[in-house]
Amino acid sequence: DIQMTQSPSSVSASVGDRVTITCQANQDISGWLAWYQQKPGKAPKLLIYAASSLQSGVPSRFSGSGSGTDFTLTISSLQPEDVATYYCQQANSIPYSFGQGTKLEIK
Amino acid sequence: EVELVESGGGLVQPGGSLRLSCAASGFTFSDYAMSWVRQAPGKGLEWVSAITTSGGRTYYADSVRGRFTVSRDNSMNTLFLQMNSLGAGDTAVYYCAKRSCSGSSCYSFFDYWGQGALVTVSS
Numbered sequence: 165d166i167q168m169t170q171s172p173s174s175v176s177a178s179v180g181d182r183v184t185i186t187c188q189a190n191q192d193i194s195g196w197l198a199w200y201q202q203k204p205g206k207a208p209k210l211l212i213y214a215a216s217s218l219q220s221g222v223p224s225r226f227s228g229s230g231s232g233t234d235f236t237l238t239i240s241s242l243q244p245e246d247v248a249t250y251y252c253q254q255a256n257s258i259p260y261s262f263g264q265g266t267k268l269e270i271k
Numbered sequence: 272e273v274e275l276v277e278s279g280g281g282l283v284q285p286g287g288s289l290r291l292s293c294a295a296s297g298f299t300f301s302d303y304a305m306s307w308v309r310q311a312p313g314k315g316l317e318w319v320s321a322i323t324t325s326g327g328r329t330y331y332a333d334s335v336r337g338r339f340t341v342s343r344d345n346s347m348n349t350l351f352l353q354m355n356s357l358g359a360g361d362t363a364v365y366y367c368a369k370r371s372c373s374g375s376s377c378y379s380f381f382d383y384w385g386q387g388a389l390v391t392v393s394s
Contacts, residue, residue: 264315
């Protein structure tokens, strides 16, 4: 099974800051990676798919990069509404697996 | 507008059974594989099960294989999860999720999620 490891587990940043979250797979998953945003009490929301494709309706300040085993989610200019927990997910093989999550807070 | 609405959650005793439903609307349900994903209280996301468009193939996480059964009724636009031999470790919010497709290509990412159904296993 593929294990996904996110870092950091939590991050605090100021409005306008650039924020980077990383996700590492324990084996090559090519570009089969997605990023989700989850706000408290809500369902996850797809932000990025296929490592770098922006889901329709998602603000352009969100971007993704990477391939193989190392991936990055970047928020170019943090906004107050971006407070949430972010998860990566590999779609390379079943069982699909998620990272443990990164909780993003505003300083 | 795509909508997924789960129902059937609740409190069940250890060893008991529960059946979740997910009513789909706003898209051609029979064209999309579907999955169940769960989230224990205060924890991360765990993929549970998936089913192909026709229901002919099903897939499970090791943690639920042999106890849970996923099925679908394309005539009713509904996804199901039958959960048997429930234990405390199954306590979670259960989400149904739609597989993402773009044009003729489909990917095992999840572009729409239901609001979730809470399953609590406790005596």
